[in-house]
Structures are given as C-alpha cells and as structure tokens.
Amino acid sequence: MSNCGRVGPGARGLDEALVRGYAHRMSSTVTTTVPDATGHFGPYGGRYVPETLMHPLQELEQEYQRSCEDPAFRREFEYYLTEFCGRPTPLYFAERLTAKLGGPKIYLKREDLLHTGAHKINNSIGQVLLARRMGKTRVIAETGAGQHGVATATVAAMFGLKCVVYMGAVDCERQALNVYRMKMLGAEVVSVKAGQQTLKEAINEAMRDWVTNVRSTHYILGTAYGAHPYPLMVRNFQRVIGDEARQQILEKERRLPDLLVACVGGGSNAIGLFYPFLNDPTVQMLGVEAGGEGIEAGKHAARFQGGSLGVLQGTRSYLLQDEFGQVQLTHSVSAGLDYAAVGPEHAWLRDLKRVEYTYATDDKAVEAFMLLARLEGIVPALESAHAVAGIIERAPKMRKDDIVILNLSGRGDKDVAQVAARVGLEMPK
Numbered sequence: 001m002s003n004c005g006r007v008g009p010g011a012r013g014l015d016e017a018l019v020r021g022y023a024h025r026m027s028s029t030v031t032t033t034v035p036d037a038t039g040h041f042g043p044y045g046g047r048y049v050p051e052t053l054m055h056p057l058q059e060l061e062q063e064y065q066r067s068c069e070d071p072a073f074r075r076e077f078e079y080y081l082t083e084f085c086g087r088p089t090p091l092y093f094a095e096r097l098t099a100k101l102g103g104p105k106i107y108l109k110r111e112d113l114l115h116t117g118a119h120k121i122n123n124s125i126g127q128v129l130l131a132r133r134m135g136k137t138r139v140i141a142e143t144g145a146g147q148h149g150v151a152t153a154t155v156a157a158m159f160g161l162k163c164v165v166y167m168g169a170v171d172c173e174r175q176a177l178n179v180y181r182m183k184m185l186g187a188e189v190v191s192v193k194a195g196q197q198t199l200k201e202a203i204n205e206a207m208r209d210w211v212t213n214v215r216s217t218h219y220i221l222g223t224a225y226g227a228h229p230y231p232l233m234v235r236n237f238q239r240v241i242g243d244e245a246r247q248q249i250l251e252k253e254r255r256l257p258d259l260l261v262a263c264v265g266g267g268s269n270a271i272g273l274f275y276p277f278l279n280d281p282t283v284q285m286l287g288v289e290a291g292g293e294g295i296e297a298g299k300h301a302a303r304f305q306g307g308s309l310g311v312l313q314g315t316r317s318y319l320l321q322d323e324f325g326q327v328q329l330t331h332s333v334s335a336g337l338d339y340a341a342v343g344p345e346h347a348w349l350r351d352l353k354r355v356e357y358t359y360a361t362d363d364k365a366v367e368a369f370m371l372l373a374r375l376e377g378i379v380p381a382l383e384s385a386h387a388v389a390g391i392i393e394r395a396p397k398m399r400k401d402d403i404v405i406l407n408l409s410g411r412g413d414k415d416v417a418q419v420a421a422r423v424g425l426e427m428p429k
Helices: 016-024 051-068 071-085 095-101 120-133 147-159 169-174 176-184 199-212 230-238 240-253 268-277 344-351 362-376 382-397 413-423
Strands: 044-048 091-093 105-110 138-143 162-168 188-192 217-219 259-263 284-292 308-312 314-319 356-361 403-408
Touching: 044 344, 051 071, 051 120, 051 199, 051 230, 071 120, 091 240, 095 105, 095 362, 095 382, 105 240, 120 138, 120 147, 120 217, 120 230, 120 268, 138 147, 138 199, 147 162, 147 176, 162 169, 162 199, 169 176, 169 188, 176 188, 176 413, 188 199, 199 217, 230 240, 230 268, 230 344, 240 268, 240 403, 259 268, 259 382, 268 284, 268 344, 268 403, 284 362, 284 382, 314 344, 344 356, 356 362, 356 382, 362 382, 362 413, 382 403, 382 413
Parallel strands: 105 403, 138 162, 138 217, 162 188, 259 284, 259 403, 284 356
Antiparallel strands: 044 314, 091 105, 308 314
8 A cells, every 4th residue: 555655766756957947937916726637736746546446536526517507506505604614714913912023003814703613624524525426324534633523523423424534543632622522412532642753643543444345435625625626625625714804804993904814724724715816916815834943854844844756645746755755744833734745836826936935833833822812812722823823923914904814624622731731721620
C-alpha cells in the first residue's frame, strides 16, 4: 500500500521553475480556479492513488457532477444546511476586540455556532447525500481535532449508515471529548498508533480501509485535499461560508471587506470563505498556518514556510519533506492544523499572489484563544485561534475604517483542558 502515501524524490512532481512558469502565465487577479479535467490547479492537485481507487474516484466525480446539475439534490443540501446544521451563521461585529486592537472593524463569521460546533458539518452533509445516491451503506473518515469525525458520525447516525473514524492515538488523547462524542453517536473510533500517531497516519489508514471496502464504503474526506475530485468538491460544499459572508457584509456595511482571515490546515474553512471573493481585487486574503514551536524542522506545520513541492496522500502540493522526499515530523498545539501538506488550491493561490499566507506559533494561538474568550465571551477552537492571532499581528498595519472578516471555524470546548493546562488554570477543589 505504499502508493497511498508519499512519493520519493524521483517523483516529487514539477520543479520550482515550472511552477513559476505556470504562475507567470496567470494574472494576479483570479477569474477562476476550477481545476482542469485532470483535477489540477496549475501544477497542483491531480490523482496519485492505487489503481483500485481510480474507478471509485471517477465514479464519485461523475456522481458529484450529476448532483450539481440536479435541482433536487441542491434543495436537499440546502434544506439540511438550514434545518439541521443551523445556517446561515451570524456575521458578528467583535466590538471589544476591535477596540482592543485599535481598529480595523473586525467581524467574526460564526461557524462555531453550527450543529457539532464547526464548519466541518457543511461538507459532511454534502458528502453523505452523495454516498446515499451511490448506494453506499458505510462511511469512513479521518480526523485530527475530532470535529470532522464528529460531523461524519452525526450525519451517519442521521441517515442510518455504518461509520468508522480513524484518528491518531496522540489526537485521541488530546481530543478525548470528541472521541466520546463520536462513540455516543454510534461510530467506531480506530486509534491509529503508527508513525507520529496524528492526522497523516489517520488518513493512511482511512485510505487502506477504502481500498478494501470500496464497493460498500464512501470516504468522507474532511478537508480540501486529496485526490481529485475531493479538493473541488469540499471547496464547493464549504463555499456557503463565503457566499453568506459576502451578502451579510454588504447588508451591514454596504461594501466589501478589506481583508479576509482564516486558519489553514488542509484548508477547507479558508477556501470556503475566500472562494466567493477571489474576483474582487480590493479584497485581500490572509491564511494562517500552524507555526508550532517555531520554524524549525519537526517543530511546526507551516508548509509555505518550510515546505516544497511533492506528492502526499493522493495529490501534489506543498508539503514538509526532507531533501530525500521523506515526510518530516510536524507539530502544532492544534490537532486540526498538525498536517504535513496543504490543499492544492491554496498552493495555486499563493503562486498567483492572490492569497497571502503567514503563521502563528503555539504561544500566540493560545494567547489569542484567551483574548477572544475574555473580550468577546467566545471560546474558539485552537485552530480558529490561529486566525485570531493573525489579525492581532496584522491590525496595527491597517486603517481604523478598514473592515475584516475572520472565519471563526469552530468552538473550543474540545480544547479547554489543553489550554487550561498551558495557562495554569486549576479546577476548583
């Protein structure tokens, strides 16, 4: 099953000169980033999977295309987003955070208020509807922070499907609350003890399961990563975030925002917010990766700071690897951002200079977590706290009348014990 994982240096994809050539031929103002027929965003994306998975991926792509053209599917998807998930989510003016940072005006897109507590449910609803159309009786998923696992377990329970969720043993321990939630929803949670025991290994196991059980099983991949059509499909299920935010900010401010901010792991919450604004040249965009303990090998998960072009788990993108093509260890206080690669569309948007990517360290993310809790009464997910840290750093460089939309991608119940331990909060005796 080696083809399910990384590819060595001899097959690491296009070299940097060719990447620059692609970007040079494109305008910095994007008109579309729909992938080509082979699933490539410029030099990124594609399908790098075992032969046994080529047919199910093609079947999934065809069913997805048919669904997009089917008004009944769209109505069903929108029904569950509204009636079950709780959309639209508010666009909330963070008045005290704005005052603390001295401007600009900061709005929070409250994905944390969705059912299950994060944006992940948008994609899980869309994919479980596809699974039903394809006659699948079982779904599997990978999860890092547990939010996608909870979302998948939730939709599986709702539609009566069997569900297995793969989760690294390290993540099972630091996200124990979500492990219990998945089990209560009827899912089997498999603790993966191979390798670093985090998200990369969970994806490996999920792909092995899919190869073995492909006739009965659909893999609900949780982020805008993986083999085509997953990056396209997940982005389009998540673009509801940006579509809503665009309408809401026009109603509130009568103009578009100056800056969008989101954390970036695989990148689904970020691309969901960014995509509907890509053709608006006045709207800047900032993606915040996990800086971990600093930009040193094995201590972070900021792919654009220390990564290079390669192939991992089905797609070509930027990933953290050594000179021999071996995937490096990663680290983040946030389980959901602790991954060695980034979604291919993000890599393409970075080449086009349409989106800027930075990073926040563990310490800065924890500080931002506490600041938002104390100022706004909102406990964010540690993933989302990276985005808050990004705007804390950026705000002094902006005007007071600028407008920012920050995607609060999830709530922080799952992270409370971990953060409390870091900042020295004690339980009452």
